[in-house]
Amino acid sequence: METTTRPVRLFLIAALVVVTSCGADRGDPSSRKYAVEPELTSQGKEVRHYDDLAEMAAGSDWILRAKVTDVRVGKTYGDSVEDQVITRLVVLDPIEVVKGVDVEGVPDTLTFEEEGWQGDGRGYVMNGVLWSRPGEEAWFFLRRTRDGSYRLTSSFGRYTLVGKDEGPSGLEPADEGPWAPESATVLSDRMAVSEVVRALARKAVR
Amino acid sequence: MIRFRAPRWRLGLVVILLGASVAVAPTSYAGHGSDSSAGDPDNRDHYIDRNSVTANGDAATQWGIWELNQTYMNATLDGSGDVEVYDDYYGETDWAGMTNCASGYNWLNGNCDVFRVRFNQTTMFGYGINYWRSLGCHEFGHTAGLGHRSHSTDADDNSCMRSDIWPLLFDVHDINSINDHV
Numbered sequence: 001m002e003t004t005t006r007p008v009r010l011f012l013i014a015a016l017v018v019v020t021s022c023g024a025d026r027g028d029p030s031s032r033k034y035a036v037e038p039e040l041t042s043q044g045k046e047v048r049h050y051d052d053l054a055e056m057a058a059g060s061d062w063i064l065r066a067k068v069t070d071v072r073v074g075k076t077y078g079d080s081v082e083d084q085v086i087t088r089l090v091v092l093d094p095i096e097v098v099k100g101v102d103v104e105g106v107p108d109t110l111t112f113e114e115e116g117w118q119g120d121g122r123g124y125v126m127n128g129v130l131w132s133r134p135g136e137e138a139w140f141f142l143r144r145t146r147d148g149s150y151r152l153t154s155s156f157g158r159y160t161l162v163g164k165d166e167g168p169s170g171l172e173p174a175d176e177g178p179w180a181p182e183s184a185t186v187l188s189d190r191m192a193v194s195e196v197v198r199a200l201a202r203k204a205v206r
Numbered sequence: 207m208i209r210f211r212a213p214r215w216r217l218g219l220v221v222i223l224l225g226a227s228v229a230v231a232p233t234s235y236a237g238h239g240s241d242s243s244a245g246d247p248d249n250r251d252h253y254i255d256r257n258s259v260t261a262n263g264d265a266a267t268q269w270g271i272w273e274l275n276q277t278y279m280n281a282t283l284d285g286s287g288d289v290e291v292y293d294d295y296y297g298e299t300d301w302a303g304m305t306n307c308a309s310g311y312n313w314l315n316g317n318c319d320v321f322r323v324r325f326n327q328t329t330m331f332g333y334g335i336n337y338w339r340s341l342g343c344h345e346f347g348h349t350a351g352l353g354h355r356s357h358s359t360d361a362d363d364n365s366c367m368r369s370d371i372w373p374l375l376f377d378v379h380d381i382n383s384i385n386d387h388v
Contacts (some may be wrong), residue, residue, distance in 0.1 A: 042245035042306035045344045045351070047329055049370040075297065083257065083292035083324060085304075115299070124306055126299075128243075145298035154300055171243075176356045 025170030034073055035123035040178050042126045048154045050178040057200040060153040062100035062142040066092035068132045083127050090132045098201035112142050112150035117158065127155040128171035134161030161190045245311025245318035246351040250388050255286030262338045263325045264295030269339035272347030277384040279350055289349050293325035302329045303341045304349035321349040329380050333351050340372040347376065350384045
């Protein structure tokens with residue numbers, strides 16, 4: 001009896017774990033629970049386009065190598081739960097600032113906004129920008145918004161050096177956008193990428 | 207008897223885990239026809255609902271509907287339940303428009319029951335009517351399963367599915383891609 005029911009029991013437990021892990025992250029609007037993992041993929045038209053890294057560097061207020069230390073719930077935009085989007089505040093510990101320091105000095109921490117949750121608490125990824133996660137180290141290209149906060153300069157504005165999803169952010173970055181002109185050899189080599197970014201930043205701040 | 211049962215539950219577990227891994231996969235990288243990150247429409251009919259949109263959002267919606275109706279899709283404002291449209295001030299995002307599947311697309315067939323389209327008035331502030339129309343064409347293209355185009359796949363620069371320019375219409379490739387998949 002024991003030998004025949006144990007597999008069934010294991011199967012049911014596994015199924016229960018899977019079902020709850022799929023559903024547990026969905027918060028209801030009233031309690032404002034936010035998913036710990038993105039569940040939805042979103043796509044849309046962007047207004048900033050850079051054909052190469054030099055252009056993206058020139059369009060960035062800050063370029064820095066930093067470690068993600070924390071992610072918090074950010075601002076809520078939109079009126080109803082159905083149309084709301086809620087940003088994620090990503091806290092960075094700067095390691096190396098190659099653009100921006102001349103103007104503002106090196107801060108102890110720097111925070112930027114990324115997408116996001118819907119009003120119902122479901123997490124989504126926009127245009128291939130996977131969520132930043134504590135412990136990751138990356139190059140960040142950031143632009144300052146009119147309200148003084150920061151966002152990635154474009155969906156291709158992050159190159160993760162250490163983390164779950166290493167490499168450039170964005171949809172098909174090897175084929176489109178500012179990383180596309182770089183060779184596959186460079187793109188797969190974080191040391192080479194770092195040298196490219198430093199060289200670009202030196203030109204951008206001249 | 208035990209020899210038969212063990213493979214069965216293991217197979218069942220593998221199937222469930224594989225399904226779950228697809229269901230919670232973080233993203234898929236879009237190409238074009240039937241390859242939107244938002245998923246494919248679950249049928250040819252798009253009953254579209256505008257949720258207190260502005261005149262610009264309405265113009266974008268009407269234009270998107272017109273363009274979808276150049277394909278085998280049947281898009282209409284007479285009804286609701288397939289596409290929910292919003293426009294609001296969503297902050298200084300990179301995106302002018304966002305399309306996703308409201309509750310995630312079906313991981314078995316990639317289809318979406320209800321799409322959600324958002325037009326960002328913050329980003330689109332100061333843009334003229336034809337930019338809004340182009341945006342409507344683009345976002346409603348996503349609801350028909352289209353992904354983004356680039357100059358390498360749109361050398362004559364006439365597809366509204368481009369992100370870097372603002373054409374008003376689907377090109378022949380867009381239309382064929384929709385028709386091939388709906």
